[in-house]
Amino acid sequence: MDETRSLALRYVLCFGLPVFLFYLAYTLRSRVQPNWVANTFAPLAVFAVLWWEDRYRAGIRTGLRLLRWGVGVGLPLVVLLHETNLILKLTGHSLPMVIEPLVRVRGYREAAAVVRTERDKLLKEDRPVMVVADHYGWAGELSFYMDGPGPVVAKTPTVTVLESERPINQIWFWPEYRYSGRPGLTVLYVHPEGRTGLGASWATRFESVTDLGVRDVEVRGRVFHRLHLYACRNQR
Numbered sequence: 001m002d003e004t005r006s007l008a009l010r011y012v013l014c015f016g017l018p019v020f021l022f023y024l025a026y027t028l029r030s031r032v033q034p035n036w037v038a039n040t041f042a043p044l045a046v047f048a049v050l051w052w053e054d055r056y057r058a059g060i061r062t063g064l065r066l067l068r069w070g071v072g073v074g075l076p077l078v079v080l081l082h083e084t085n086l087i088l089k090l091t092g093h094s095l096p097m098v099i100e101p102l103v104r105v106r107g108y109r110e111a112a113a114v115v116r117t118e119r120d121k122l123l124k125e126d127r128p129v130m131v132v133a134d135h136y137g138w139a140g141e142l143s144f145y146m147d148g149p150g151p152v153v154a155k156t157p158t159v160t161v162l163e164s165e166r167p168i169n170q171i172w173f174w175p176e177y178r179y180s181g182r183p184g185l186t187v188l189y190v191h192p193e194g195r196t197g198l199g200a201s202w203a204t205r206f207e208s209v210t211d212l213g214v215r216d217v218e219v220r221g222r223v224f225h226r227l228h229l230y231a232c233r234n235q236r
Helices: 003-026 034-057 062-082 085-091 108-123 136-145
Strands: 129-133 159-161 186-192 206-219 222-235
Touching: 003 034, 034 062, 062 085, 108 129, 108 136, 108 186, 108 206, 108 222, 129 136, 136 159, 136 186
Parallel strands: 129 159, 129 186
Antiparallel strands: 186 222, 206 222
C-alpha cells in the first residue's frame, strides 16, 4: 500500500471512528439513539471500500464473497422492510404491529388529519387554539402535516410540545412555542394511547378539560397509531 493510499484510509477513518467509539462507550452510561452516529456511516463506508479494494488487489477474495452474500441476503430484506405490505401480498398475513418496522415512519399524515379535524371544531368556538403534543417528535410531525403540504412559517406556531421546567428539546428555547401565560387559549392535548396523560394541574389551569377519547389512525386499513385527545378550554 503506497503512502497516498494509507493517508486516505487514515483520513476517512478519523472522520467516522472517533464519533462511533464515543457513542459506543456512552451506551454504558445512557441510551443512545441510532441517528446520533449517522454522520459516521459515510466515512466508514468509504474506509471499508478502500480497505477491501486493497485486499482484492492483493489477491484476497473474502471481501467479494462478503459483498455477494450481503447483497443476496440484504437486498430482499431491505425491500421488504421498506414496503411491509409486500408481506401481506406474499403470505396473506400482515406483520403484527409489535414487530412492524414502519410504525415510527408511517401514519403521521393520517394522524395530522385526525388532529386537524378536532382542532377545527374547537376553532369554531372563536378562541385561539394550540395543539400540544407530549413529545417533540409528535409535535414536529403534526406541525409539518397539519396545515397542508409545503413549508409554512407562522408568526404564532399552532403546534408545540408539552412544556418542561428545564430544556429537554430545542423547542424549549423558542418563546413563541409556549402556551402558558396566554389567557383564553384553548389547548388540544395529544398523546399516543398508553403514554403521558394530563397532569392534575391542568384541571386548575383551564376553565374545563374534556376527554375527547381515543382516535385510531389507520394506514391501508391497519391501525398504526392510537391518539388520546383532550380539549382544554379557556386557559386562566
